[in-house]
Every structure is written in structure tokens, then in C-alpha cells.
Amino acid sequence: MDEIVEEFLVESYENLDRLDADLLALEEDPSRPDLLASIFRSIHTIKGTCGFLGYAKLERVAHVAESLLSRLRDGQFMLTPEIATALLRLVDAVRLMLASIEANGTDGDGDWSDLVAQLEALQQSGGSPAAPAATEAASGATAVSAASTASAPAALRAAGAVEALAGAVAGPGSPAAAVGAQAVNGTGASGGAGGNPISPVLLADAGAPANRVSANGSDGTARAPTASFEPGGALPAEPAPAPAGDPDGGDRLGELLVAAGSVTSEAVILANYAQQLGDERRIGEVLVDHGATNQDEVNEALQAQKERRGSVSDSSVRVDVGLLDDLMNLVSELVLARNQILQHSASRDTVASGTFQRLNLITTEFQEAVMKTRMQPIRNVWSKFPRVVRDLAMACGKQVRVEMEGEHTELDKAIIEAIRDPLTHVIRNAVDHGIEAPEKRLAAGKPAEGHLRLRAYHESGQVNIEVSDDGRGIDPERVRAKAVERGLLTEAHSRELGERELVAMIFSPGFSTAEQVTNVSGRGVGMDVVKTNIEKIGGTVDIQSELGRGTTLKVKIPLTLATIPAFIVTSGGERYAIPQANLVELVRVEADQSDSAIEDIHGAPVYRLRGRLLPLVYLDETLGVAGAPEGRSAVSIVVLKVNDRTFGLVVDDVNDTEEIVVKALGEHVKGIPAFAGATIMGDGRVALILDVLGLARQGHVVGEQRSDAAAASAMHGGAQAEDATTSLLIVATAHRRRTLAIPLAEVTRLEKFPGDALEVAGHHTVVRYGNRILPLVDLSAMVDAGSGSLSGRTQLNVVVHGTGESSVGLVVDEVVDIVQERVEVQGASAGSSGLAGAAIIRGGVVDLVDIEQIVAEAGIADLVGAAEEVVA
Amino acid sequence: MGADRQLCTFVVGGLHLGVGVEHVAEVLRPQQTTAVPLAHEEVAGLINLRGEIVTALDLRRRLGLEAAGEEPQMNVVLTMGEEAVSLLVDEIGEVVTVSEDDFEPPPETVAGPTRELILGAFKLDERLLLLLDTERALAPSSA
Known part of the structure; x- marks a missing residue:
């Protein structure tokens, strides 16, 4: 793309981001001419450049907006929510057109004529003249109507009639006061102001501070009318607002001091007053002199002021991210070279080793510095949220105030990108579901305005992000009911869960408690995706909710994606890295135990880990590489968890954890599901990074066909997930006419017996099993009511159930598979005994075997448990 | 009158091959390679450049020749779009200047995968120099 266009796009996007923020801030406080000036400049820049580049449509839209803004700036009317909404719409339109320019070089074929018409109409009519509106409010209009005209933010904030009235009372006085201010300062914002004693422009300047004063007591209301009777008089209005167009208005020392809580706004107003009366000292000195504050606090504020002004200066350089990535790669190389040198440095003389030490130190610092270049403040994501919240709150008829804390907290750029969508979703959820409508809030004894708080901070090498609202909270009972209704939990199981676990159910796929599906949220695809996306970048999500008090969502994410902690294992003589996020624990099985500890279910190795069967995958077999020689001394099982499925990876050796830099694989090898990438180890050799999910699939621990389901059900938190999925042994009977599933927990072993091993004891067919008698039950005879006798077969596949004296062997025709799945039992299969019901497993209907019933009905209870030594 | 071209030459399984010097990023001594299990057999492994x-391809396999012996192989690193790929060869030759006039399509005697991967032969005084089709040689096998 053309370099000029590219520059234009980058610049315009930045302008738009600032526009969003400025518009919202202006709506909050219309008395900030600096904001208006900044908004005007941004639009003007966009208009100018796109006209030059020949984007006619964009220019047209920007032009009407500019005209409207110039009227606002000239004070012909002031910003109303209506105008703010139209201008925000404009920002969206410009954004769309910029995206189109970026994509195909034209400003798109969107039709913006209605937006243009709207802006033009507003330009003609404007907001209603301010002073009459204020009078209207005074004459008993509702707080809402006051909000839409004169003092929007104040009325929105309190919605109390008292304050609205206070504003209205101040209203008529302030224009005159403002004119007074104008007379003193001698700065005419517009020629019209002089001719019209009630100048709305200056109302914007003076009105709000007057409100503040008047709300504080009778003093303000008394003084304002006085001023109004002497429009041209020397008595200046107290606020002495920055003249329109003063770009520094937003960081005036007085305001900073008030914001820091060092002085009261009254003290600043007094000091301003003193200045206007001829005190030529700077405001800080005046304030100190008045005893309102001390020098230290003034110095601090001055410093803050300098920083704020500095941020717009030329102290930064725009750098292409690609260049930073290159730099990052070079640093990684340097680190590797450093590591290689360090390995040899032991043998060198002292001078050399001292130099190595320094090289080591410098490299580490260099690496950190380069990492830092990729860091961005979280504000870059958050800055969009006030807008999102505003639009949403308006759409839902709610009042929400956004508060941010720690917006300077820095994160890697890649992570910033990755958390943008999940966080947006969380915020939308909080406004849509969390915060109640104003009347409900008032009824619950809360302020009408909801409070959404974003907080970010560093903690032990991670970034914590909290999103809390003071809304209705999550009702565990409703979650329980919903989860049962959606079939995510069984009724019985849901009773066992604690409140916290229930609340965590909202992260399950297909879960949504919104009674009404809005266009905002409630489609049930929200929170699970949030969780998946956060987990994808190695983060965790936690939710705490107090019914009626609010909800806090806590996200923990790593600082950077450039390096990940990984666990290094060896198999077949090669090293492999496993992302530590997947690691659960390590189990070492000594050589003398490994035979008994690792059992075999029809070719599928399992390990009993604290009573649970852990399916095993041998890394060497799965990758088709030669493993350690037979009779390996000890086996290491790396217990891994992916998509809430746990399995054990058997490796030759476990090495260590290391921070690794993930690199993509080349064209020829990137299609292999077992690998997620590669990295370069400290010794300079390449090691492959294992893709745990791909590996699980390759090892058939997670079924290929269930990949989608597995991804969708990735959201189960902890305990309930393990309970919700059941490991099943799939068997076929009667020449595969029927597929049956036996819970794996009920299966002790799988055995094959030759046909001639069958013997008869009493009325039952039995085989010798070790030194015991194992009664056999023909499963197909039981469930299919028929089938031939067991004799005459050359080989029998037997599923051994129970242990020791109470073992029973179920004869099946074939063992098909082992699956681990969430099973929804869909009622008993009609006409068959011994079945607990049917379920859909891997896309087919499978009957679930009720082993207890089978054993009972086979009438072998007399045999089971009858401990008889077999007499050979 | 054909233009002159510069070719980087190497030997693989007795074949004298060449690629245009413009495709060659560098030539490396034998490198430590990390095998990639489950990859296509022509993938010799990964090297740290x-x-x-960088993925190293076994050119012998690619050409359908028998695998190399114990002898460590040299790397000819070629650029393929954004990516660099290394071809493992037996021996590195010199850079030769050839004339387009000496070029001919693949002789009938060349058969099998080799025929598909070469564009033709330059008839040099002492031997035939086969021009490798880098695009095809570096394309990932569909298998």
C-alpha cells in the first residue's frame, strides 16, 4: 500500500481512539473547551488528509461533522447526548471507511447519507438553546429532561430533583457570569458573544462550575444572579474557565491539585479569583500563600502536569512491530550465544571470566529492555470500554459509571491483542446482566448509577485484571436450575456442588442465564469463549459473586507471550518441550513396579493414579521413534491436562523447566498435529514443542471425531468436569449387531480365553482364572435375549468385572474402543434387561450396560463370592 | 544469444546439480539436525540457522535416490518466499557461469522424480550440469 495512505491510516486510527475518549469526556463535562478543540482538530486532520488523498465519501462525512463541531466550538449550542451519539456514530463510520481503505484502497460503498443528514440537521437545530432549557428545568421539569439539555452529566449522576434544580437555578446566572469572565479576560470566543448577553458558548464554560458551587450552598446561587445583573461589570465569575481553544485546559495546575485531593475546588476558585483581581503570582504560590496546600504537594502536581504535557510531545518514536520482532529474535540469538559462551567460560582465566560476567549481565538487561519495547499499557484496550459501556447502558436504559485503576499496567502487545475481545465480552456482560436497571437499583437501596470497576496490577510475574460490578450478582440457585435444565449437570450432582462451583458453571459451553436473549449477550456462547481465549494465552479466569452485591471476574495472564515456561522431556534420544500450562504433575514409576503399576486394557495402557485410571500415551510410540531399550530402568509419566482431559505421557526422562522462545515450524513440517512449534535450546540445538492436544488425539486419548465437542466442552472447571465425563469401554456383541458401553471404572481387566478353556460348574459356564473360578456371562445373550452358546467358539473376549472372589467375566464379541465422554443417558432401552439406558457416543447410539443387573439376572450370585479352590 | 547465468553447483548421489545463485542464501557445513518424527521422510530435520x-530437506530422498550413508551432508540454504529451507547435499561444487545457449530440456535418460525436479541440463565441456527446479524441489510434498 501507498506509504502516504498507510501513514494516514495509522494516524487516523490514533485520532479516532482519542476522539472516542474525548467525546465521552466532553459529554461528562461539557465545560472543557480543550476537549472540544482536540475533537475538532482530530476531525479536521482526517478531513484534510482524506480530501488530499481523494476519499470523497470520507471527506464528505468528516466535513459535515467538522461544521457541526465548529458550531459547538463557536458556542452556538452545546453538546447534548443527541449530538454526542451522532458524533460517536460518525467515529464508527470513519472507522469502517478506514478499514475499507486498508482492505481495498477505497472508502467503501457504505451509504452514509442518513448520518450526513443527521449531522446536518443537528447543525441547523443544535441542542435547544441552553438558557431556556435550564429555565424549563427550574420550572419543575424532570431530571431527565435537564439531563438531555443543560447539565447532562450532573443530572445523570444524581438523577435527584434537588441537584437538577440546583443546576437550573445556577443556569440563568451563569451565562451572565460567563460574560463577565469574558470581559475581564478580553478573549472573545466569537463575535456573537458580545452582541448576545446570554452566550451559550460560555455557558458551557461557566455553567458547570457554577452548578458545583450552587450545589454546595446558597452562596453560589446568590452570587450568580448578582453577576447576571451586571453583565459588563468588573466582578468576574468565579470559575474563570480556560478560553476556548486553550489546549492546556485539561491539565491546569488547580485541577490537578483538586484531582489529587490536595486542595478543595473552592480554594482553587478563590485563588483564581485572587489572580483575576490582580494577584500576579502563579496559582501554586497563591494556594500555598492561602494555606490551602503546601509546597510539596504543589511540586508534585507540577511534576504530574509536566508528565501529562510531555506525553503529547515528541518524546516517542513510532516503530513498526515487525522491527521489534526482529530485534526480539536477535536478542534471543544473543542470549543463546551468551549461554554457549557461559558453558565454556569455566576454563578461562579470570579476566576473561570477568568479561563474560559482564556480557552475561548486559545481555540479560538488553533482553529485558527489548521485551519492554513490546510492552503497552493496558489502557490501550481499556480506552475503548467507556464507549462500549456508554452505548450499551443507553441501549439498556441503565446508568453505569466506569472506573479504572492501574491503566498504566503494561503487557506484551500480543497479549493486549489477545485479551481485547474476551474483556469486551466480560464488560458487556457486566452491563447487560450484572448491573440492574435504575429503578431496580433504587429499590434495592443502591444508587441508581451502577458502578463498573476495572483494575489491573502486577503480581508475581503475572498481570491481574479484575472487572467488578456492583450489580445483582450471580444467583447460584438459578445457575443450578439452568445447568440442570441444559443438561450440563445432573440434578443429584448439582446438589453436591458448592456455591462457588455453581457460579463457575457459567463458563460451561452452552450456558446462559439471561432470560431474554438480547442483541448484546445471552446467546450462550460468551463466557466459555472468554475462558478458552484467556487460557489459550496461558491465563486463568476466576469469578466471585455475591448475590445482590455484585460480581468480580479475575483474570490472570502472563506478562509476555514471547517466552513460555516449558517442561523439557527426553524420548528416543531427542528433547521435547511441553508447555507448562498443560502440566499437572509428574509420576515416576520404578522399574520393579512398572510391570504391575501400568496395566493394560485391551492394548490401551493405563496407570492407577490415586484410584483413577489414567490413560497413558507412550511418546516414543506415538511419534514412531525408537524408545529407550527394553527393560528401561524407570518410567516417567508426565500427567498432562488438555481440554479438561487428563492423560499420562510416558517419556524416557524428564529434564527441567526452561523459558523457551516459541518459533513457528516451516512449511514442510507445520502440518503435524503432534507439534506446536520449535524452540532453540541453550546448547543451540533445535527442540520440538509438543502440542498436547494433538498428541492426545494421536494417542487416541481424545477421540479424533470428538475434537469439536472436546473443544466446545473445554470449559469445565476442575472437579465437576472430571465427574461429568465418564470413561467407557465400548464393546460389540452378537457379531457387531449392537454396540454396548461399560463404564471403565467397572472394568478390572480384559482377557482372552481359548474356547476349550470353558468348563461347567453347576449351571454356569466358568473358566479358570488364576487360581479362582471366573463365572462367565454371555453379554449378548443377556441383552439381546438369544444368541448361541459360548461353547464352540475358538476364542473368547472377556471383560472382567470386580476383583478377587467376586469377579465376573462378561463375554463380548469384540472390544472396540475406550472413550472418555460426557454421557447423557437418554432413558432405558425398551425391552432389554441389563441396560441402564442409551446414549449418543461418537455420533452413534450406544447402550449402556448395567453390570449389577446383569450379574443379578444371570443368577450367578451363588458362584460369585463362593471361594472355591480349583482342583486341577 | 542467451544470457550468461551463474549457478551454484553441488553433487547429490553422483548427479551434478545447479541452482541459480540468486536463490541461494548460504552454504553451510554439516549442522546438528533435530529429527522431526511423523514428518515426511524427505524432511531430514530442523537446524538452527x-x-x-530452518527445515532441512534430504535432497537424495527428494530425488528418489537411496539414502546417504554416514557421511555428514552439507547444507545449501535456499530462500522460498519468506522461509528459508536447507537442502542436504553430498558435496558443494563451485559457482559456475553458464550460457543459456548450452541449455537443453531434460535428456530422456533422466527418469523418475529427478526428471520432475530438473528444468534441464547445461552441456558443459566436462559434464552435464542439471538445473534444479527450486520451486518444485522446495514445495512440500502432498503426502
């Missing part, structure tokens, strides 16, 4: 991970 100054911090970049």
Missing part, C-alpha cells in the same frame, strides 16, 4: 529454525 543463527536463531532461525
